Amino acid sequence: MTDRTIVSCEDCQHVYTARVRDDGGLILPTPGNACGCGCESFAKVTAQQI
Ligand SMILES: [Zn+2]
16 A cells, blocks of 8 residues: 655745655656756655645
C-alpha cells in the first residue's frame, strides 16, 4: 500500500499530492521530484480538506 499526503512547497507554497514510500520518502508528481520553482523541500499539510 502506498499512502498519499498533501504537501506544500516551502518556497512558493504550491500544493501537491505526494505519495509516501515505505521508507518515508516523498514522491512528487513532478520531474525530478522538485517543485516548479526548483525547490526540493516540502512541508506536509495535515488535517485539512482541500
Ligand atoms: Zn515551489
